[in-house]
Amino acid sequence: MSILIKNVLHEDTITDVLIEGNRIARIAPNLPSPEGAEVIDGTDKAVIPGFINTHTHAAMTLFRGYGDDLPLMEWLEDYIWPVEAKMTAHDVYVGARLACLEMLRSGTTCFLDMYMHPLETARAVEELGLRAHLSYTLFDQGGAERAALDRKRSYEYYEAFKAFSDRITFTLGPHAIYTVSGEQLQFCHKFAVEHNVKINLHLAETKGEVDECVRQHGLTPVRYLEKLGILSEHLIVAHVVWVDDEEMDLLAKHRVSVVHNPASNMKLCSGYTFKYEEMKKRGIRLGIGTDGCSSSNNLDMVIAMKLASLLGKAWRFSPTATKAADIYHSATIGGAEILEIPAGRIAEGMLADLSLVDLNVPELVPLNSLTSNLVYATSGSSCIDTVIIDGVIRMRDRYVPGQEEIIAEAREVARRLFGHG
Amino acid sequence: MSILIKNVLHEDTITDVLIEGNRIARIAPNLPSPEGAEVIDGTDKAVIPGFINTHTHAAMTLFRGYGDDLPLMEWLEDYIWPVEAKMTAHDVYVGARLACLEMLRSGTTCFLDMYMHPLETARAVEELGLRAHLSYTLFDQGGAERAALDRKRSYEYYEAFKAFSDRITFTLGPHAIYTVSGEQLQFCHKFAVEHNVKINLHLAETKGEVDECVRQHGLTPVRYLEKLGILSEHLIVAHVVWVDDEEMDLLAKHRVSVVHNPASNMKLCSGYTFKYEEMKKRGIRLGIGTDGCSSSNNLDMVIAMKLASLLGKAWRFSPTATKAADIYHSATIGGAEILEIPAGRIAEGMLADLSLVDLNVPELVPLNSLTSNLVYATSGSSCIDTVIIDGVIRMRDRYVPGQEEIIAEAREVARRLFGHG
Numbered sequence: 001m002s003i004l005i006k007n008v009l010h011e012d013t014i015t016d017v018l019i020e021g022n023r024i025a026r027i028a029p030n031l032p033s034p035e036g037a038e039v040i041d042g043t044d045k046a047v048i049p050g051f052i053n054t055h056t057h058a059a060m061t062l063f064r065g066y067g068d069d070l071p072l073m074e075w076l077e078d079y080i081w082p083v084e085a086k087m088t089a090h091d092v093y094v095g096a097r098l099a100c101l102e103m104l105r106s107g108t109t110c111f112l113d114m115y116m117h118p119l120e121t122a123r124a125v126e127e128l129g130l131r132a133h134l135s136y137t138l139f140d141q142g143g144a145e146r147a148a149l150d151r152k153r154s155y156e157y158y159e160a161f162k163a164f165s166d167r168i169t170f171t172l173g174p175h176a177i178y179t180v181s182g183e184q185l186q187f188c189h190k191f192a193v194e195h196n197v198k199i200n201l202h203l204a205e206t207k208g209e210v211d212e213c214v215r216q217h218g219l220t221p222v223r224y225l226e227k228l229g230i231l232s233e234h235l236i237v238a239h240v241v242w243v244d245d246e247e248m249d250l251l252a253k254h255r256v257s258v259v260h261n262p263a264s265n266m267k268l269c270s271g272y273t274f275k276y277e278e279m280k281k282r283g284i285r286l287g288i289g290t291d292g293c294s295s296s297n298n299l300d301m302v303i304a305m306k307l308a309s310l311l312g313k314a315w316r317f318s319p320t321a322t323k324a325a326d327i328y329h330s331a332t333i334g335g336a337e338i339l340e341i342p343a344g345r346i347a348e349g350m351l352a353d354l355s356l357v358d359l360n361v362p363e364l365v366p367l368n369s370l371t372s373n374l375v376y377a378t379s380g381s382s383c384i385d386t387v388i389i390d391g392v393i394r395m396r397d398r399y400v401p402g403q404e405e406i407i408a409e410a411r412e413v414a415r416r417l418f419g420h421g
Numbered sequence: 422m423s424i425l426i427k428n429v430l431h432e433d434t435i436t437d438v439l440i441e442g443n444r445i446a447r448i449a450p451n452l453p454s455p456e457g458a459e460v461i462d463g464t465d466k467a468v469i470p471g472f473i474n475t476h477t478h479a480a481m482t483l484f485r486g487y488g489d490d491l492p493l494m495e496w497l498e499d500y501i502w503p504v505e506a507k508m509t510a511h512d513v514y515v516g517a518r519l520a521c522l523e524m525l526r527s528g529t530t531c532f533l534d535m536y537m538h539p540l541e542t543a544r545a546v547e548e549l550g551l552r553a554h555l556s557y558t559l560f561d562q563g564g565a566e567r568a569a570l571d572r573k574r575s576y577e578y579y580e581a582f583k584a585f586s587d588r589i590t591f592t593l594g595p596h597a598i599y600t601v602s603g604e605q606l607q608f609c610h611k612f613a614v615e616h617n618v619k620i621n622l623h624l625a626e627t628k629g630e631v632d633e634c635v636r637q638h639g640l641t642p643v644r645y646l647e648k649l650g651i652l653s654e655h656l657i658v659a660h661v662v663w664v665d666d667e668e669m670d671l672l673a674k675h676r677v678s679v680v681h682n683p684a685s686n687m688k689l690c691s692g693y694t695f696k697y698e699e700m701k702k703r704g705i706r707l708g709i710g711t712d713g714c715s716s717s718n719n720l721d722m723v724i725a726m727k728l729a730s731l732l733g734k735a736w737r738f739s740p741t742a743t744k745a746a747d748i749y750h751s752a753t754i755g756g757a758e759i760l761e762i763p764a765g766r767i768a769e770g771m772l773a774d775l776s777l778v779d780l781n782v783p784e785l786v787p788l789n790s791l792t793s794n795l796v797y798a799t800s801g802s803s804c805i806d807t808v809i810i811d812g813v814i815r816m817r818d819r820y821v822p823g824q825e826e827i828i829a830e831a832r833e834v835a836r837r838l839f840g841h842g
Contacts, residue, residue: 272735
């Protein structure tokens with residue numbers, strides 16, 4: 001199966017893009033159309049790499065708008081946890097389908113997830129056609145029974161994931177250093193090395209977490225992980241707001257990847273001083289994540305880029321910090337490097353994971369800079385017209401096949417869980 | 422002319438909304454359709470008040486994406502000013518048309534503007550059908566000649582604006598306390614009282630402005646204005662990042678209105694600690710503005726609300742600050758109170774300045790809270806389907822008549838000014 005995109009804007013030129021199988025095969029003007037190729041008119045559109053959302057909790061999309069503007073513990077205890085206790089595996093599937101739909105609509109082609117029932121999320125991803133790294137959440141809180149169960153499940157899920165297409169990859173998701181024991185974190189590291197998978201961990205998200213870590217272990221979070229011996233290129237840590245220079249040096253030295261989640265850091269007041277420039281200078285692989293909709297309310301990577309860039313300038317009073325091009329890099333190539341997939345760029349040989357942007361939406365006019373317009377002027381759901389993943393068209397003219405049913409189903413589950421649809 | 426919106430979500434119920442002339446006449450279920458009424462199906466849509474953008478520079482929409490991520494003086498001297506020097510009155514008209522198109526697309530029905538050639542902006546507003554308060558920029562920089570010209574023009578424009586419909590109101594726009602003399606500010610105050618118009622002023626935007634004001638006048642900006650005797654209900658001040666408690670007391674006492682511009686405050690690094698809660702507590706009328714696209718890159722009030730709410734929580738580490746409902750209030754009712762127009766609410770007797778939101782966009786599902794979803798989950802341009810202003814349908818099914826021509830014209834002017842379209 002081939003797809004030929006004709007006369008599309010790519011960087012600063014109008015060209016054609018030929019997709020063969022799941023790869024970008026040729027980029028050149030006036031390409032002949034191979035027999036049987038699907039031809040897409042790219043006039044007044046730009047081709048861009050699909051966004052890679054390196055930290056989210058897809059099924060929590062169902063929680064959107066439920067319990068905002070509340071103190072953290074009231075939000076968790078009175079809103080989030082009681083509903084999560086009622087959630088079934090099917091609800092996770094329905095929530096993940098809604099998440100995939102929203103991601104397609106806003107130009108995200110790949111994401112790194114952490115949630116319970118990862119096989120349900122995998123089913124949703126398989127159907128909607130995205131690429132994903134999906135973590136099972138390890139969450140023992142020091143309990144030996146749950147710890148044993150989590151270890152057992154890690155093996156079971158690792159095997160079960162083999163049933164899915166190679167767009168879908170299993171990763172381990174120890175929740176955080178305050179909910180998973182040091183021993184269990186070491187198990188994760190050993191498992192990751194043995195099976196060559198990633199570890200997805202919340203880290204140094206709040207000042208409280210750091211204080212508690214120092215109190216319990218006599219060390220700050222990154223130093224604690226170093227002592228456990230689990231800093232490695234397998235590790236992807238999300239948030240990482242509260243680290244000092246030496247800790248960033250350690251992350252760089254051990255090739256740990258870091259994901260910035262500006263929306264939830266702001267909304268939950270975890271901290272606004274994510275040290276993007278300091279980490280970039282150290283060569284740390286940096287990604288952008290939306291986090292889950294329970295805290296950040298949307299999965300739109302264009303909105304996440306906007307927040308990352310604006311916030312990064314604001315707190316340090318430097319208009320030259322967190323430049324649009326750097327943040328855009330993190331949301332595309334950075335994510336691909338973190339997940340080690342040949343994507344994130346429109347180039348021959350790369351995976352055909354890409355979007356067409358509708359350049360006729362008013363907020364992209366004039367086109368002094370497409371990168372700047374994307375980061376500062378629009379949202380993904382406003383301007384993304386077509387999405388291709390793994391060489392397959394998954395959205396065209398802003399329409400995803402089956403979207404009405406996905407929305408209806410999500411409303412039904414939400415009515416049961418929250419009393420609203 | 423009547424418009425009947427059938428079966429639309431209004432607050433928590435499905436109802437009908439009848440518009441007669443330029444007002445909302447009735448809100449009730451099962452309203453009969455008056456003879457000749459235009460009927461709109463509101464199924465899967467919500468009716469919301471049009472957003473009121475209380476600080477922007479419409480024509481600067483042409484500058485979008487031109488010179489981002491630069492130090493302030495390099496940006497002004499090498500990018501903004503050289504292009505502004507080349508701009509013709511016609512360019513202002515073209516830029517303002519593009520701005521009006523973008524505002525319609527994102528659900529803004531009314532705005533407060535400041536720019537040169539305000540008659541050109543008025544022409545654009547008249548054609549696109551928005552409501553606007555338009556300021557001529559007074560900018561004497563201490564020069565007697567320009568000061569005299571600005572005074573003369575204030576009278577001329579005031580007269581010339583009478584030719585436009587009553588959707589369009591003239592206001593005075595002294596640029597800032599560092600570009601307009603104290604005497605000229607006093608002229609503005611006298612003119613405003615005499616003709617009952619508003620004064621639109623940038624104030625206390627940067628720390629540098631405060632320091633310079635103290636150096637020159639021995640007083641901080643608000644105290645300086647108090648000494649000049651120009652604090653009054655005619656005055657609308659934008660930015661106002663750098664004020665102390667006593668200055669906020671003065672603003673409240675004299676019924677001065679304040680506009681928060683989170684995007685440009687962040688991007689230009691003017692300051693991130695806008696004291697929304699402190700001003701709200703004092704009963705100051707608060708509006709939300711996008712500022713111009715040269716600094717904030719879009720005119721989407723939904724994005725501006727998102728930034729206002731997230732930033733307001735982040736810097737003070739308080740998840741209960743700048744609640745979605747408060748910021749939404751400022752972007753609608755707050756703006757209407759500032760401009761003293763009977764709008765900003767969906768209620769009988771109010772101006773028919775409103776939008777229909779498409780509830781089937783994935784990022785508005787589920788609908789645990791429409792206000793939260795609007796503020797945190799979407800952008801205006803992603804979800805606004807229909808816009809009615811002054812009882813006239815100005816956008817329907819996301820289409821504004823003439824939008825192709827407006828975009829083509831803006832690209833042409835941008836190519837001349839910037840070398841890109």
